[in-house]
Amino acid sequence: MQILEILVFEDKKGLFSEFSQFLPLEKVEQSHLPAFRLEIERNLVLLIYCVDKDQKFSQEHLKNVFPHLSRFILLSDQQNFLNLDLPDVFQDLYNEYDPYIASTIVLAGDSGERIQPVESEGRPGYYLNKDSRLFFWNQNQPKDRNRIWQMMWEE
């Protein structure tokens, strides 16, 4: 049995629920952090922890989770993202493990408009790890989130 652990940080409560609406997630009881199980096949399971910035969680629980993560997903509203601040305990651990965990940043918006990168630095993947991605999610297009879930695993 292979278990891939994923940590989702949602900037606004309910974003993950919307982002994963079409997935047959099973809630995991008795977990220190809110967690969901997604069975890909019999021997392959994704274990998805979901936290938001207003939630109270202990550093110890996060310290146990971070070293084993396969992926970190940040869900944020496009506008809120500009002012996003992670809780200290979270940010310190993220900084430490950042080189070793692939990140997927998903910026949600309800229209096709996007915050534009500066042209001279707008090269895709310039600031991200080899395996990390930045996606814009149009919430009015349900297929958009399906597409993002597929593409985030591409090499």
Place this chain on the structure above:
Amino acid sequence: MYTIVVFLLNEKYRQEITDYFRLPQFDLHLTTDEREVVDICGKELVDIILVWDANIQAIQHLQAKLNKMQIEAIPLIPIVNDSENFHASIEAGTFNAIQIPMPRMEFTKIITQLLEFERDASHQVNQKIADDLTEASNLINSLHRLSKNRESALITVTQTGHSGRIYVREGKIVRAIFRVLEGMDALNKMIGLYKAEMTIHVTEVVDEDQFKLEVPDILVKLHQRLNEQRKNFGYHLSDSEILVVNDEESEESPKLSDLQRQIMKLMAKGETAYNILTILNQDNLDILQALKLLSEQNLIVPERRQLPEPPKKIKEKPPRKFFDFFRKFFNLTPKSNEIIEEKNLEEFEPELNQEPVLNSAEVVPNQIDTEIRQKIKSYFTGLHNADS
């Protein structure tokens, strides 16, 4: 080929371990049963035991089981995933604990070094037996390995100019001498020395067998002596605590034994406790007991040395960098409460114990297998199509 036994305590690592040790140079035995670990170690020539996702209780329990079966010679390496267990392992005396996660390359380097070190033990030269008895089992390990490989060798043990020899012929210990001591007395003396050095010469040995015991029995007795010495005389006689005669007390006290008087005279001449163990022919345990009693009576006291002060660490944390690059990416100015003063970066001691990353794009994150990716992607594609 290296024979590895992995005592698995967390199922989630099974696939990863199996994949890693699939390489042709490894013969892997993976089990979740402690009894099976002991069983394999008793039957095969195992190079190392890895306890994976180790905790201190599991390590101690397994060590006790191996000791009971006289299989102490195989190195036991805890693989731990948190700093608490890492430090607990070090304090318990297992100095080769490995903390995960760790980049694969780094892990390979460490495991290979450990395996090569252990495998070459029978051919190593100038190896220290012990700084504080924690690694005294290096001598026992070497004897065990020579025995298993049925090799012949001459082992020389030296401490401050005094040397002893152990003759091994085709894996059998045939002779041991240390100054005027012979046989088990010589072996007992050598195994208990502090800061001694060991040299192994693989060579033909023709000496006749003076021991009436087989090697496993000899090694059991040596283990027992070592354990007794560690258990009863736990203070390590470290460099920072040299024992000297307390001039305020009389050494002519009628309560002193002959051995204690001998020790006091040698110490008065400037001999250290390490040297006294080597110089005197009495049993190490008796000498250490005498030292302990002298210390309790305040007739010898520690001479404390000044250790150099550790370098001062800069307490400020490096500035936050999580979203700095995104702000730059979108050409955003930092928020007012995040304006950070210019610091002399050379003064910072990074908190991370990894090499500094110059460009995050150059560092390869934890890689997920291509096959796994495909499976996951196919799964989501399937869902997407169903949704359509």
